[in-house]
Amino acid sequence: MHAVRGVDLTLAAGQKLGVAGESGCGKSTLALALLRLLPASAHLSGEILLDGEDVLTMKWGRLRAVRWAGASIVFQGAMHSLNAVHRIGDQIAEPLLIHGRATPAAARKRTAALLEQVGLPAARADAYPHELSGGQRQRVMIAMSLACDPHLIVADEPTTALDVMIQAQILRLIEQLVADQNISLLMISHDLAVLADTCDRLAVMYAGRVVEEGPAAAVHTAAHHPYAQALSAAFPRIGDPASRRAPRGLPGDPPDPARLPTGCTFHPRCPVALASCTQDDQPLREAAPHHHAACVHVSPAIPQGVSAP
Amino acid sequence: MTTSESTPPPETGSTPPPATGAAPQGKARSLTWERRRTSVARFWRQYRSHRAGLYGLGALLLIAAIALAAPLLVGSDVQNVTGAPGKALESPSSRFPLGTDQYGRSLFGLLLYGARISLSVGLMAAALSVAIGTLIGILAGHFGGWFATVVMRITDWFLVMPALVLAIVLATVLSQSVWTVVLAIGVTSWPTTARLVRAQTLAVESRPYIERAQALGGGHGHIMARHVLPNVMPLVLAQTTLLISSAILTEATLAFLGLGDPNVVSWGGMLQEARETGAVSSGHWWYLAPPGLAIAVVALAFTLCGRAVESVLNPKLGTSR
Amino acid sequence: MTTAEAPATSPLLASRALHVTFPGRRGAPPAQAVDGVDLELAPGEIVALVGESGCGKTTLARTLLGLVRPTSGEVSFGGETLDYRARALKAYRKRVQLVLQDPSGSLNPRHTVYDAVAEGLRIHGHPGDERAAVAEALSRAGLRPPERFFLRYPHELSGGQRQRVVIAGALVLGPELIVADEPVASLDASVRGEILALLLKLRDELGLSALVVTHDLGLAWNIADRVAVMYLGRIVESGPVEDVLTHPQHPYTQALLSVLPEADGEPVVLSGEPPDPSRIPSGCRFHARCQVLASGRAEEAGVADKCRTEPLPVLPAHADGPQVACHWAAARRVPRPGGPQE
Numbered sequence: 001m002h003a004v005r006g007v008d009l010t011l012a013a014g015q016k017l018g019v020a021g022e023s024g025c026g027k028s029t030l031a032l033a034l035l036r037l038l039p040a041s042a043h044l045s046g047e048i049l050l051d052g053e054d055v056l057t058m059k060w061g062r063l064r065a066v067r068w069a070g071a072s073i074v075f076q077g078a079m080h081s082l083n084a085v086h087r088i089g090d091q092i093a094e095p096l097l098i099h100g101r102a103t104p105a106a107a108r109k110r111t112a113a114l115l116e117q118v119g120l121p122a123a124r125a126d127a128y129p130h131e132l133s134g135g136q137r138q139r140v141m142i143a144m145s146l147a148c149d150p151h152l153i154v155a156d157e158p159t160t161a162l163d164v165m166i167q168a169q170i171l172r173l174i175e176q177l178v179a180d181q182n183i184s185l186l187m188i189s190h191d192l193a194v195l196a197d198t199c200d201r202l203a204v205m206y207a208g209r210v211v212e213e214g215p216a217a218a219v220h221t222a223a224h225h226p227y228a229q230a231l232s233a234a235f236p237r238i239g240d241p242a243s244r245r246a247p248r249g250l251p252g253d254p255p256d257p258a259r260l261p262t263g264c265t266f267h268p269r270c271p272v273a274l275a276s277c278t279q280d281d282q283p284l285r286e287a288a289p290h291h292h293a294a295c296v297h298v299s300p301a302i303p304q305g306v307s308a309p
Numbered sequence: 310m311t312t313s314e315s316t317p318p319p320e321t322g323s324t325p326p327p328a329t330g331a332a333p334q335g336k337a338r339s340l341t342w343e344r345r346r347t348s349v350a351r352f353w354r355q356y357r358s359h360r361a362g363l364y365g366l367g368a369l370l371l372i373a374a375i376a377l378a379a380p381l382l383v384g385s386d387v388q389n390v391t392g393a394p395g396k397a398l399e400s401p402s403s404r405f406p407l408g409t410d411q412y413g414r415s416l417f418g419l420l421l422y423g424a425r426i427s428l429s430v431g432l433m434a435a436a437l438s439v440a441i442g443t444l445i446g447i448l449a450g451h452f453g454g455w456f457a458t459v460v461m462r463i464t465d466w467f468l469v470m471p472a473l474v475l476a477i478v479l480a481t482v483l484s485q486s487v488w489t490v491v492l493a494i495g496v497t498s499w500p501t502t503a504r505l506v507r508a509q510t511l512a513v514e515s516r517p518y519i520e521r522a523q524a525l526g527g528g529h530g531h532i533m534a535r536h537v538l539p540n541v542m543p544l545v546l547a548q549t550t551l552l553i554s555s556a557i558l559t560e561a562t563l564a565f566l567g568l569g570d571p572n573v574v575s576w577g578g579m580l581q582e583a584r585e586t587g588a589v590s591s592g593h594w595w596y597l598a599p600p601g602l603a604i605a606v607v608a609l610a611f612t613l614c615g616r617a618v619e620s621v622l623n624p625k626l627g628t629s630r
Numbered sequence: 631m632t633t634a635e636a637p638a639t640s641p642l643l644a645s646r647a648l649h650v651t652f653p654g655r656r657g658a659p660p661a662q663a664v665d666g667v668d669l670e671l672a673p674g675e676i677v678a679l680v681g682e683s684g685c686g687k688t689t690l691a692r693t694l695l696g697l698v699r700p701t702s703g704e705v706s707f708g709g710e711t712l713d714y715r716a717r718a719l720k721a722y723r724k725r726v727q728l729v730l731q732d733p734s735g736s737l738n739p740r741h742t743v744y745d746a747v748a749e750g751l752r753i754h755g756h757p758g759d760e761r762a763a764v765a766e767a768l769s770r771a772g773l774r775p776p777e778r779f780f781l782r783y784p785h786e787l788s789g790g791q792r793q794r795v796v797i798a799g800a801l802v803l804g805p806e807l808i809v810a811d812e813p814v815a816s817l818d819a820s821v822r823g824e825i826l827a828l829l830l831k832l833r834d835e836l837g838l839s840a841l842v843v844t845h846d847l848g849l850a851w852n853i854a855d856r857v858a859v860m861y862l863g864r865i866v867e868s869g870p871v872e873d874v875l876t877h878p879q880h881p882y883t884q885a886l887l888s889v890l891p892e893a894d895g896e897p898v899v900l901s902g903e904p905p906d907p908s909r910i911p912s913g914c915r916f917h918a919r920c921q922v923l924a925s926g927r928a929e930e931a932g933v934a935d936k937c938r939t940e941p942l943p944v945l946p947a948h949a950d951g952p953q954v955a956c957h958w959a960a961a962r963r964v965p966r967p968g969g970p971q972e
Contacts, residue, residue: 022819163682164682164845164847164886164889164890165886165900167889168889168897169899169901172897190818190819191891192819193890196892197891197892227820230823233823234819235819235848236848236852238847238851238875238890238893239851239875239876243851244851244852244872245830245852247827247830247852248823248827249823249824249826250821251824253789253821254788254820269820343781344742344744347781516735517732517735517736518736518738520730520736521728521736521796521799524695524726524727525723525803526723526750526754528716528720531753535738535749539738539740540738
């Protein structure tokens with residue numbers, strides 16, 4: 001079963017890249033693969049270069065160092081990623097102590113600073129995870145990921161299951177931290193609008209492959225691939241008369257990675273599929289400058305691409 | 310997590326039933342039958358992959374067959390003391406493969422007959438115990454409040470009470486019969502089941518489908534019977550198979566202590582008689598060892614089956630995956 | 631089905647001065663989850679109840695379904711006050727159905743699709759052909775051909791299909807109202823639109839009313855006729871979707887809309903968590919987080935003291951236009967002597 005099939009992505013230092021797609025499209029697998037966090041039974045091929053170093057061939061000791069200091073990951077389920085029996089302060093300080101970067105006293109000080117940085121009072125270090133609300137727990141997760149000054153943060157659905165207002169708070173916090181500390185951000189979500197708002201570039205994944213990639217605003221508002229168009233129409237713009245009383249979705253279900261359709265994997269759900277789509281897989285093509293889409297309808301001559309269904 | 314495509318038909322052989330013009334009642338029934346058949350087939354397919362469970366099952370089927378056929382194999386008058394065929398305490402011979410007891414009865418015949426009592430008492434006692442435990446567990450889990458508090462305190466009281474002692478007291482007070490032994494074991498061993506079932510009931514009751522059933526208009530009975538019971542059944546089934554072996558052991562213990570039914574032969578009773586006739590000191594291993602081994606084999610077979618059933622029905626517990 | 635004949639003026643479902651209070655745990659003060667709600671739902675109408683988690687919207691929905699008994703106030707359906715005796719409640723449950731957020735959780739993993747859909751029929755004793763009724767409900771919910779799904783178990787279906795099964799289970803009894811609690815929140819983005827379109831289609835075909843509880847304003851824009859914004863147990867703004875979502879009057883609604891990813895203007899991110907229903911602030915319940923009060927605009931309008939001390943009345947259940955429970959909005963609207971413009 002191929003969860004991720006041939007993904008090429010580049011993220012420049014200080015840049016923010018969004019990866020969109022729905023459950024089972026391989027976006028979380030991709031995030032875990034970046035830090036080699038997949039189970040041993042998973043087979044990885046290709047290269048993952050972090051600051052020029054290949055993560056896949058790295059020695060174990062170096063990988064451990066990279067996992068904390070080079071890149072860190074913020075998971076979606078903040079409740080499950082925090083250990084329920086330890087105080088949050090101890091959990092934030094843990095990597096500092098493990099890597100011998102700080103004395104216990106210094107680690108405590110750093111923890112307090114980190115908590116304030118993510119907008120929590122330093123005194124909350126003594127709290128247990130269950131004493132915090134969902135938004136506060138997500139802040140703790142972010143503080144943990146910042147503990148060792150990483151160059152890259154991978155945020156996997158950081159705001160899913162949070163209320164709109166809390167979601168706005170967390171997104172704003174992430175944006176601000178990334179801007180202040182010149183950290184690169186790889187953010188994964190199913191909500192194209194949220195990603196377009198936060199990130200510089202967007203990649204849309206379907207069935208383990210990137211089907212569209214380009215500048216965030218362009219991918220969101222003028223997508224070329226019909227799947228990316230459907231994703232951006234899924235969350236309507238309030239005030240837009242076209243979406244009033246007209247919810248738009250795609251028929252069918254996301255494909256099972258174990259039994260992918262032939263040809264273009266999107267063709268069974270595609271409103272503009274051609275007969276050839278059942279046979280021919282489409283590579284990414286240039287649709288506009290710095291903007292690529294993997295659709296038969298995309299040709300560089302017509303930058304507008306296909307019209308919305 | 311597991312998303313399957315909508316277009317292809319289901320892979321597990323659940324083909325759509327033929328839409329023939331039969332009566333609606335018949336259609337519904339055939340549907341139910343079809344569904345049960347598929348789920349039994351699925352259960353068996355998974356059970357087959359547990360080799361230890363297969364050995365246990367094979368041993369059980371063999372023992373059950375022997376127990377059922379005992380009268381045909383060794384004649385129905387083996388237990389008869391008056392017309393015993395041999396002399397007292399003979400050594401194994403071609404006529405008496407395991408020798409004779411102090412009355413001259415064939416120990417081999419008695420051993421086969423003993424399987425009847427051990428199996429039936431074990432099964433009935435486990436069934437009784439699990440029935441009590443399930444009923445109490447579901448009621449306590451479903452209704453909650455002061456009712457649950459009272460019931461669970463009683464359960465705790467039974468749980469900390471030494472079950473064997475209680476069973477001895479019951480078996481002493483009541484008349485000496487097989488039913489007393491069943492009752493004594495059943496009444497003393499339910500608290501673990503009740504605790505397990507209550508915990509599972511609470512977990513099931515917190516699921517959204519319980520709320521959906523309430524919103525559909527389902528009452529207490531509907532929720533307990535249609536939603537809670539099917540979801541605790543795997544647990545109960547596994548618990549039953551595991552309890553049978555301990556019930557067989559308890560039965561043997563009670564019989565060994567002389568509290569069994571004196572009119573029937575059981576493995577525990579054979580051991581007791583062996584001890585009384587001094588088989589231990591005189592080295593009559595053929596009197597002592599076979600009933601002891603038989604108890605161990607049956608208990609082991611049930612445990613193996615129980616573990617296999619448990620890991621098929623509750624894949625999260627098992628080590629098979 | 632039968633509701634089509636009812637005059638449009640009489641509400642299908644109504645609540646009057648509804649209060650639900652939960653006792654506090656370990657000496658904590660009681661939580662007023664629903665604190666005075668008047669709400670009406672006309673036949674064939676889709677109303678979205680919007681608010682943050684903890685605002686009491688789910689409790690309100692459960693109270694309207696009769697799953698929670700109100701502390702005071704009443705729920706009426708089809709003009710009759712809801713009766714909490716077992717038999718009457720069971721009859722009510724035939725007419726009002728619930729669809730929950732998590733379709734995987736709301737289906738019993740040990741029941742097949744057929745059993746899950748037929749459950750309501752069995753509870754209420756269906757006189758006719760059960761199989762035909764199940765098949766019809768499944769195809770209405772978009773699972774065609776229905777026979778193919780009968781013997782499937784929930785884990786063999788995708789999230790969208792599961793939610794369709796839940797909806798089919800609700801439809802099979804021929805209800806007049808569906809209460810849906812976050813019906814698409816746990817579904818994939820591409821499937822979301824399909825399920826919402828199904829709710830719209832059912833309204834058009836069967837005249838089914840729906841109360842959709844959600845935190846997603848886009849959902850309200852997609853399908854609802856009216857929207858009611860709830861804050862701390864009370865409805866603070868309600869009205870037709872076009873009015874409330876494009877010209878919000880209440881600062882809370884304005885803030886909720888402003889933080890949407892594509893909203894125009896500067897987002898108003900309210901700090902802190904939604905407050906505690908066991909300690910409802912005096913005066914306007916929103917005043918502690920209100921950006922209008924904090925920025926001094928309420929002071930300019932001369933209502934700052936009122937905001938802090940004077941409680942607002944419960945919004946009336948039925949009105950044609952938008953209504954808002956806010957001192958500042960009221961002060962801006964009524965006297966307009968060339969005063970503060972927007």
